[in-house]
Amino acid sequence: MPIQTVLTNTIQHVSILDEHGNFDAQLGKGLIPEADLVKLYEHMCACRQLDEVAFKLQRSGRMGTYPQNMGQEAASLGAAYVLNNDDWLVTCYRENCGLFWRGIPMESILLHWMGDERGNAMPRAHFATPIAVPIGTQMLHATGLAWASKYRGEKRIACTFFGDGATSEGDFHEAMNFAANLEIPVVFCCQNNFWAISVPGKINCSAPTVAQRAVAYGMETIQCDGNDLFAVVHCFRQAVEKVRKTGRPYFIEAVTYRLGDHTTADDAKRYRDQAEVDAWKSRDPILRLRAHLMKLSLWNQTKEEALLQRVEIEVAAAIERAETIAAPPHTDFFDSMYETLPADLLLQRNTMQTHSIGQDPSQIEGAVIELPAKGAH
């Protein structure tokens, strides 16, 4: 046969609780225990509260540029819920919800965006890496971290998050390629929110799905409604189980939407239709879950009001902790440059100057300097 089909492929999309409240009982029933469901909902609300207040902090000059996570709570939360607490969570910057569930204090994130490096001192015990700014580069770190687990014979896997824009970066390709070809246990999760700042999704991925990028690596892949916590949990359970069993990576595309601007320095009204934003507001993961919980009689207006009060207090406390942290010493940015500072760096630190006159004790006025006699050479 001269021409044969050597590959066909399908991409599946999972939706369990849709924006209209339709709930697929077959996939959804028992997927998330009711007690957890309520906790997860409360957690999303806390994250939303932080996000909204963070925006105000920036606008009032109390914080620097901040990337709003609004609308994207479910994807990283579903991941953190499914993963073990000692699986690596390697995120970019729109995964606060997952990080907080993992145990990273809210004030860590706030401190980062307040220009305080101490916000990045993620305790090792959380197995979470700090906010990653250069797009897509963290995916390679996740691959390396998971590789180390494999090297040591540990069960720990890695999960890394990135956006649709990141799938244009070379490091996306290199990380996927490494993980697939060297069989490294990573869950790659793309939060496709259809915008990379102002650049629409199709400029970064014109293929019908982002999920199909994984097919190129021979990697298993699935797409889900990223605003549907049930679908996210379903896909992560499937992915994580497969990764643990086979040691090979898995790709998840979580279809979601960035309800806010890229960051507080951006104005999405310049490039997005309000109609589009409004349509996605009705797909808000929090609204959806609240309606579902109410339908199940697990939630009501009284609880909602109590929750709002609680999260207001919780977030205010985190902000207070972030804002009242003692100012770092002026020399703080020297101290973690190396395990042991080289002598010259130590001198720079101790004198807080780089020009040499007055820095070197032997050049202080009045010091006796012995010059060799002329003609000694």
Add this chain to the structure above:
Amino acid sequence: MANLTLVQAINLALIQEMERDERVLLLGEDIGLNGGVFRVTEGLHKRFGGKRVVDTPLAESGIIGTAIGLAMAGLRPIPEIQFDGFLGPAYDQICSHAARMRTRTRSAFTVPLTIRVPVGGGIHAPELHSDSPETIYIHTPGLKVVMPSSPYDAKGLLISAIRDPDPVIFFEPKRIYRAFREEVPEDEYTLPLGKARVVCEGDQMTVISWGASVVQCMQAIERSGRGIELIDLRTLYPFDMDAVETSVKKTGRCVVVHEAPKTCGFGAEIAARIMERCFLYLEAPVQRVTGFDTIMPYYKLELDYMPDADRIARAIEEIAAY
């Protein structure tokens, strides 16, 4: 005690450190089954297996990025970039992450990795196989940069680099990979990073260099018949300014020699620091004999580009007469 080439000394260092420390693993293109394109990792795949000597996909950013992850997890990866000219794709991972992870996270995460890179010209290689980009990485805070000039030094420095808790770029001057042999102890020894070596003593002039250029300097000094002190820096960051200061205060005249282009080459930094510390002791301006401010030419003209014994000798005479 055996007489080893630079390649053999590095190979021995890798073997010994891999035996000693289970956390050490090697990764790079062609380093496994092939033993490396220069055979530096010859025999290691057979000895330690494919888990610890890994042939990676062809992707420099991927090699360094995953090595960073391995190091963050507490292993001691030694990634290889096959040639100096291919550091480009890895630049972002090296400078945005390897160099920064410790300070970014207040030491919660550190990157104890050693990047091995053959460097420099003189082997009739194709384009982008003969460059000297060390300045870029010296200029990047958070890294350490090492370049040995001899087999004995290479073994001791490489082991120190591997054991260093911070990221080290270990440049291997390929021109002298097999150019000569010297006695290299089988026993374990280390050479500290940040300490220069006085190759020969003298009180008329100081010549400072590193890597393959040290060999050219030795030839030029011998030819001059003058009492010239040659300092091989060995580590470029952090570098041994104390050794330089002691020497230049003694001699009053200094020539820095490096293969990398003149402008903003590391010689410029050394000259500036000599100004800072030895100004009143100088009998002549610090001079630099370097690669020209051009792209490294294809190999037909590479000897015209690289500072050789002739060019160094001429500079020595001119500075002696100043």
